[in-house]
Amino acid sequence: MSAGVAVRLAGVEKSYGPVRVLNVPDLELLEGQVVGLVGENGAGKSTLMGILAGTVAADAGEVEIRGVRLSDGQPDHAQQLGVAMVSQEFPLVDKLSVAENLFLNRRPAGAGPLFDRRLVERGAEALLRDLGVRIPVHRLVETLQVPQRQMIELAKALGRDPRVLVLDEPTSALGPVESDVVIRVARDKAARGSCVLFVGHRLDEVRRVADRVLVLRNGELVADLTPAEATEVRLIREMVGRELEQQAAEPPPARDPRTVLEVHGLTAEGLGPIDLRAGAGEIVGVAGLMGSGRSRLLRVLMGAQARLAGEVRLRDRPYAPRDTAEAIAAGVGMVPEDRKLQSLLVDAPVRWNLSLAVLPRLARRTLGLLTPRDDRALAGRLVRDFGVRCRTPEQAIGTLSGGNQQRAVFARWFATEPGLLLLDEPTRGIDVGAKAEIYRLVEEAAARGMAVVVVSSELEELMLLCHRIVVMARGRITGELARGDWSKERIMTAAAGTSMAS
């Protein structure tokens, strides 16, 4: 069955400096299969994908795509051989329309040398129809939400009719419904004879989609499993190389009955009216599809987006922040969705990143002055307390791993001693091992008496962490479920927007 080999890697190695990040002596991927690839951050997944797509040049070994040797580090050669990759970043041109982006590097069938808008738009519509998504093709990409962009990326890759399709965490930015579309597309492609490499964080999804699951750890392929073998426990064990202890099934009960947050009829652009309550020590989950208004709700509560109407009370006082500074002063903190864009000063020292939200308070005793001693002491304490692994607090935070960066962001907000902590996708882009520690921090926040509102696309995460889950759809709350009362099915039903008796 040698005709069926889509990709062959032989003796492929890659090192950055003294660190060998990938070592694959021998690997074949077959046509007509979806191959799942999992591993912790830094396990070598991106490097492996980059080598297949030609964006990374291997130090040794060779790569064959359908029998043809891939010239090292030449993305256009890989593309010519039929490799297409959908990455987590979206190299889309913001100022062009959806249709123009889809036909950026090729012409629609039957088009002459001149740009034919009608033909392009028709071709784009057909591509999106195949995916089952409805996005007006004349819209500028910059006006679209992240999940819609993700779908356009996918459509763009599919438009090239690839023989080898590499999907790099294609669902990390998507809600359950859109994720299902991606999974269907992957299965579809394989059924039509292509080879699909599906790289994923969500293990259940990888198991569902894949015919074969590969596990990378420290640059080595450590397991090659059938879907039946690839149980969650097994996968995690292979990935982290040790058994991950099972999480406590129940978060500590919220013992403090005091209400911290009370929201009545809150509306903002694309949001509301919303009624919501969160008590001290309570972890309230917010589920919903992308674009359901989850992040928006948090941003409005944080004062980062204007509200139109409604009443919010925080610790029994009226709360209407005009900006984030007032929100922080009132005792609210937020860990935003996109760590790199919304949280970090990437090139600045860890110390600066830690003290960012408490600067005025840190300097209050000293009339606005920042004494190096106080600053260092704070950073040192937070690094220790939150287990941020770094050589020194003076090192740029961009050099840390995702999990450590997130710990630093949590430390930043804990330092402001908020009464209400808002978390937006707190474990996005964090490897399995580090997730457990983030969960521990969330529980710690509740144990310290904060009210925690956590938004997540991962239902398992919410079901693990929360005392209560509210579900949003189209800017409103469509369901509220107490612990023991919920199931994935009920949450999904509410997320789809059909009203339900809670």
Next chain:
Amino acid sequence: MRGTGVESPPQPASAAEPAPAREVRFWRLAEWLAGTPEAGVVAAVVVIVAVLTAVNPSFVSVDNLQTMGRDLGQFGILAVGESFPMLTGGIDLSPGSITAFSGVFAAWLNVNAHVPAPLVIVIVLLVAASIGLVHGLFVTRLDVPPFVITLVTLVTGQGAALAITHGLPIDNIDPLFNGFVITNVLGFPPPTLLFALICVAVWFFLERTYLGRQLYAVGGNREAARLAGIRSNRRIVLAYVVSATSAGVVGMLVLGRLNVGEPGVAVGWELTAIAAAVIGGVSLFGGSGRVVGVAFGAILLEVINNGLIILHVSPYYQQIVLGAVLAIAITLDRLRARRLARRR
């Protein structure tokens, strides 16, 4: 059909053997230099001063040093002011123009409107500050690119200077202006002392107050700063006010030095200021750079300028040299950034 043998070979014990100590020391030095762009500028100043002194000892004569000191007062204060908008990720193209305008406006107030000199200084600085305020509001409220709105002032400022004077210098100004510039204090020209004072004040503000830290944060990541409770807009407005006000100060230093309100001065000085800031390690993308670097960037440019005169190099070549120094500085900056990025 999974015919590929994937086994897990034993883990190689990597990174166990210690690297040679010399290499470690080298990397530590390289790392420190990479994290301290100011070191290169200071070294360049030392080397160039040494070479020029060796070639022509009159380079370090008291007279020449005082001349350089007065020049430095002008370029240096502009550069330090300019670094504020640059730290926020913006740019200010107007300082040269505001310098020219402030000078003749001060002369006009003093001579034509008979306003006493101290009051003139206050008024001119307030006017300069409000020009900066307008820049800041355009940048933050209307989202006008800093390049564009300060370009407007670049053009109109020079125009206003010409309009006030009808193109002719204004003389008979209060001797206070000239006196301040030429009366040396313990051998030091007052503009130099003022420059030093401003450097210390700015260093203190940037490194030792929370507002200064917030300014860096806004330049490093405006959205992250905003979500961390920093009023980013106010910090940006402040940056433009500082830049414009320092240009106002320089305007009066120039007025004092020439002893006439001359509309055609300071053309292109904003570029020298930007060059000094960049050479001193201020990132064009915002968020990093320190006042030590900017000060030495200005000193470097002044030393080179003056050195070329001492060496009798035709003034026509000076701008080429300035351009070359800037090109070298930018290249080194990018190489440094790439090295930092690679270690990540």
